[in-house]
Amino acid sequence: MAPKRVDRAARREDILDAAVRVFARRGFAATRIEDVAAEAAIAKGSVYLYFDSRDALLRAAFERVAARSERLAAAAARPGAPAVERLAGMIRGAVAMLAAEPDLARIMVDLWSTGRARPGTPAEPAAAPLDLAEVYRGYRSLIAGLLAEAGREGDLRPGLGGPEATVVVAAIEGALVQWLVDPEVPFADLAEPIVATCLDGLRPRPAG
Amino acid sequence: MAPKRVDRAARREDILDAAVRVFARRGFAATRIEDVAAEAAIAKGSVYLYFDSRDALLRAAFERVAARSERLAAAAARPGAPAVERLAGMIRGAVAMLAAEPDLARIMVDLWSTGRARPGTPAEPAAAPLDLAEVYRGYRSLIAGLLAEAGREGDLRPGLGGPEATVVVAAIEGALVQWLVDPEVPFADLAEPIVATCLDGLRPRPAG
Amino acid sequence: MAPKRVDRAARREDILDAAVRVFARRGFAATRIEDVAAEAAIAKGSVYLYFDSRDALLRAAFERVAARSERLAAAAARPGAPAVERLAGMIRGAVAMLAAEPDLARIMVDLWSTGRARPGTPAEPAAAPLDLAEVYRGYRSLIAGLLAEAGREGDLRPGLGGPEATVVVAAIEGALVQWLVDPEVPFADLAEPIVATCLDGLRPRPAG
Amino acid sequence: MAPKRVDRAARREDILDAAVRVFARRGFAATRIEDVAAEAAIAKGSVYLYFDSRDALLRAAFERVAARSERLAAAAARPGAPAVERLAGMIRGAVAMLAAEPDLARIMVDLWSTGRARPGTPAEPAAAPLDLAEVYRGYRSLIAGLLAEAGREGDLRPGLGGPEATVVVAAIEGALVQWLVDPEVPFADLAEPIVATCLDGLRPRPAG
DNA sequence: TATGAATGAGCATTCATTCAT
DNA sequence: TATGAATGAATGCTCATTCAT
Numbered sequence: 001m002a003p004k005r006v007d008r009a010a011r012r013e014d015i016l017d018a019a020v021r022v023f024a025r026r027g028f029a030a031t032r033i034e035d036v037a038a039e040a041a042i043a044k045g046s047v048y049l050y051f052d053s054r055d056a057l058l059r060a061a062f063e064r065v066a067a068r069s070e071r072l073a074a075a076a077a078r079p080g081a082p083a084v085e086r087l088a089g090m091i092r093g094a095v096a097m098l099a100a101e102p103d104l105a106r107i108m109v110d111l112w113s114t115g116r117a118r119p120g121t122p123a124e125p126a127a128a129p130l131d132l133a134e135v136y137r138g139y140r141s142l143i144a145g146l147l148a149e150a151g152r153e154g155d156l157r158p159g160l161g162g163p164e165a166t167v168v169v170a171a172i173e174g175a176l177v178q179w180l181v182d183p184e185v186p187f188a189d190l191a192e193p194i195v196a197t198c199l200d201g202l203r204p205r206p207a208g
Numbered sequence: 209m210a211p212k213r214v215d216r217a218a219r220r221e222d223i224l225d226a227a228v229r230v231f232a233r234r235g236f237a238a239t240r241i242e243d244v245a246a247e248a249a250i251a252k253g254s255v256y257l258y259f260d261s262r263d264a265l266l267r268a269a270f271e272r273v274a275a276r277s278e279r280l281a282a283a284a285a286r287p288g289a290p291a292v293e294r295l296a297g298m299i300r301g302a303v304a305m306l307a308a309e310p311d312l313a314r315i316m317v318d319l320w321s322t323g324r325a326r327p328g329t330p331a332e333p334a335a336a337p338l339d340l341a342e343v344y345r346g347y348r349s350l351i352a353g354l355l356a357e358a359g360r361e362g363d364l365r366p367g368l369g370g371p372e373a374t375v376v377v378a379a380i381e382g383a384l385v386q387w388l389v390d391p392e393v394p395f396a397d398l399a400e401p402i403v404a405t406c407l408d409g410l411r412p413r414p415a416g
Numbered sequence: 417m418a419p420k421r422v423d424r425a426a427r428r429e430d431i432l433d434a435a436v437r438v439f440a441r442r443g444f445a446a447t448r449i450e451d452v453a454a455e456a457a458i459a460k461g462s463v464y465l466y467f468d469s470r471d472a473l474l475r476a477a478f479e480r481v482a483a484r485s486e487r488l489a490a491a492a493a494r495p496g497a498p499a500v501e502r503l504a505g506m507i508r509g510a511v512a513m514l515a516a517e518p519d520l521a522r523i524m525v526d527l528w529s530t531g532r533a534r535p536g537t538p539a540e541p542a543a544a545p546l547d548l549a550e551v552y553r554g555y556r557s558l559i560a561g562l563l564a565e566a567g568r569e570g571d572l573r574p575g576l577g578g579p580e581a582t583v584v585v586a587a588i589e590g591a592l593v594q595w596l597v598d599p600e601v602p603f604a605d606l607a608e609p610i611v612a613t614c615l616d617g618l619r620p621r622p623a624g
Numbered sequence: 625m626a627p628k629r630v631d632r633a634a635r636r637e638d639i640l641d642a643a644v645r646v647f648a649r650r651g652f653a654a655t656r657i658e659d660v661a662a663e664a665a666i667a668k669g670s671v672y673l674y675f676d677s678r679d680a681l682l683r684a685a686f687e688r689v690a691a692r693s694e695r696l697a698a699a700a701a702r703p704g705a706p707a708v709e710r711l712a713g714m715i716r717g718a719v720a721m722l723a724a725e726p727d728l729a730r731i732m733v734d735l736w737s738t739g740r741a742r743p744g745t746p747a748e749p750a751a752a753p754l755d756l757a758e759v760y761r762g763y764r765s766l767i768a769g770l771l772a773e774a775g776r777e778g779d780l781r782p783g784l785g786g787p788e789a790t791v792v793v794a795a796i797e798g799a800l801v802q803w804l805v806d807p808e809v810p811f812a813d814l815a816e817p818i819v820a821t822c823l824d825g826l827r828p829r830p831a832g
Numbered sequence: 833t834a835t836g837a838a839t840g841a842g843c844a845t846t847c848a849t850t851c852a853t
Numbered sequence: 854t855a856t857g858a859a860t861g862a863a864t865g866c867t868c869a870t871t872c873a874t
Contacts (some may be wrong), residue, residue: 109321112385112389113317132389136389163401167379174378190371190378194375194378253845253846261844526737580817582814588798613822632837
């Protein structure tokens with residue numbers, strides 16, 4: 001019975017893996033349950049043994065995106081180092097992580113639009129409304145915390161907060177978007193320019 | 209002999225306006241032709257008097273987004289001022305324009321996902337593939353030009369180029385995304401933080 | 417007022433001409449009112465000033481086919497000549513007439529199928545059920561009459577009647593079908609083989 | 625693990641049977657997929673599990689008609705007997721076969737009109753253009769062969785060929801048309817009159 | 833549990849017909 | 854009378870979901 005449960009979970013995970021690949025390739029809207037089943041090499045009906053509905057699959061994919069942001073936050077928590085360095089590290093980590101999992105990244109973009117309103121559910125708030133906003137709030141407050149801390153440590157200006165945190169997150173997400181829209185954009189290489197621009201700006205460096 | 213007179217172009221524009229509103233509200237994928245018709249207060253079939261297909265409507269919406277970027281570029285061309293100021297002006301202009309037309313902004317996000325693969329058209333090259341990449345390339349090269357010019361003028365570091373242009377565009381688009389996902393984010397107010405962060409960075413300002 | 421009526425009738429005729437051409441070209445099922453209007457170089461709505469409905473147009477086209485058969489019958493009535501000759505003349509006349517008006521011929525084929533059941537009218541007997549059967553009955557009884565007469569005159573076997581009349585009509589209509597399906601078939605040249613086959617058969621001719 | 629077992633080919637055949645019945649009853653143009661589904665006592669969508677499109681259904685029906693002509697040809701090939709007898713046998717066989725399957729016969733009439741131009745497909749070459757012409761060419765060349773052979777055997781006139789073959793085919797098809805248009809016409813009983821008329825003509829039989 | 837056949841609601845699109853001008 | 858814009862019912866086809874095996 002225990003092994004059964006493990007099998008079940010593993011199977012579910014396999015299907016979700018497949019779904020993520022297909023979602024990334026064709027987008028949510030264009031992905032049919034049958035595509036997912038085919039990618040997972042199972043029968044269409046079997047998908048429903050592990051997920052209640054197409055929507056549930058979408059939600060599970062969302063969970064993965066959200067979970068990744070948790071991991072990222074956890075990575076940033078590494079204490080000991082000065083906050084600026086942790087900030088820079090977090091930017092680099094985020095870029096690396098997104099670059100390493102382009103499928104999840106692509107799905108996130110889909111979530112930006114899908115998160116808004118789902119087909120077929122014009123009225124109902126769709127149980128949990130797929131709260132992408134929360135994910136970004138988490139990012140921002142994490143970064144705002146680092147900014148404040150670095151301010152206190154004297155490595156960044158004091159008084160930095162929400163707006164600047166938004167800009168930092170924006171630099172990452174915006175670079176991601178450009179890459180997804182145009183694969184020529186070297187996303188993975190943009191970590192340093194982002195760090196440099198955000199921390200030092202684009203003005204000529206003072207002599208020091 | 210007295211044919212009913214209708215300003216076809218104006219009517220078409222009305223319908224497109226309606227479509228843009230609905231697309232922004234429900235997303236492309238969830239928008240049915242009937243929704244557009246209802247929003248435009250006409251009958252479903254009438255939409256087809258002005259647009260060949262649902263896809264054509266989508267394309268026309270894309271054209272609007274693309275056209276807006278043209279306007280933006282034109283605005284930035286205002287010569288006379290130093291390049292840094294024009295850059296800052298462009299950032300402020302972009303933010304103001306996007307904030308003023310949230311519907312088009314929302315559509316752009318849809319385009320990020322839709323641009324990739326369109327449902328139902330796995331084979332056909334889809335005429336013009338809705339080239340959002342081109343729009344961003346335009347933005348980047350425009351900004352890269354300003355960066356180089358400002359570098360020559362001594363207001364920014366020399367040697368700035370593509371990567372930094374990407375970061376500037378990213379800051380804007382990324383802030384937009386956060387606003388769209390979470391209306392609490394004060395997008396319109398982010399113009400200054402973006403300008404300040406990109407130009408001066410977040411480090412403590414040197415005495416001068 | 418009189419001239420008005422003439423104009424009206426002429427206009428109606430123009431439209432019917434156009435309809436016949438389009439029906440012949442695309443078939444009833446595939447012909448839209450707009451096609452007819454375009455062929456007649458008038459506006460779509462104007463068709464309805466002269467015909468109550470699409471169906472009325474179809475009926476009017478049928479009338480033409482029926483009217484032609486009347487003309488044919490009249491031509492055959494030319495008395496004086498022996499019945500066999502009038503029969504042969506009628507066959508030749510029918511072939512010539514059909515060959516000369518392929519559009520009407522094509523429409524007749526459409527009527528064979530359409531006469532059966534009309535789209536949208538599954539129940540109602542459709543007023544006058546477009547009685548093609550009557551047309552053929554007319555042909556057959558005309559020919560049966562000639563056969564009997566020629567029998568009496570000693571030029572054909574006595575006792576010929578309905579079945580043989582059907583075969584004669586069949587030879588003409590069947591040749592027509594083959595021509596319409598395959599333009600290579602030299603319909604106009606088939607009058608003689610039809611006459612020869614029907615009158616003399618295919619067996620070797622006796623010495624006389 | 626115990627998949628629902630269904631004889632796909634048989635099911636497909638069932639649906640095609642239903643389609644043929646409905647096509648015969650209402651005509652192609654007036655037949656909606658839903659009619660076919662209802663006749664087959666399945667749901668509308670299920671039709672698409674076995675046929676790609678409405679057009680595919682039509683084509684499959686055509687195949688049946690074409691296949692029947694093959695069977696007919698094969699039957700005529702029965703060697704041993706003199707060619708005239710085989711010819712007469714073929715005429716009788718064709719009439720019997722058509723009379724026995726009036727649905728297919730009715731469909732053939734629809735094909736005569738449909739074969740010309742298909743609605744909705746003004747551009748595409750429609751894969752195999754539903755080549756009814758080929759079917760009739762087959763019939764004619766088969767019969768022309770028998771005529772020539774019978775000529776050599778002295779049972780028919782020498783020199784008979786294409787035109788006469790066309791007339792023989794015409795007699796059959798034309799009789800069919802009259803029956804379909806008017807059920808009073810005793811098609812099945814027309815085999816003998818056709819044979820007699822074509823072989824012996826309508827003239828008085830010479831003493832022998 | 834796995835399958836895939838079956839279902840039917842849903843949607844894009846077409847087109848006969850109406851009607852304001 | 855002529856026009857052609859507007860309408861909306863009709864219909865082909867798709868696809869999420871169910872269910873018998």
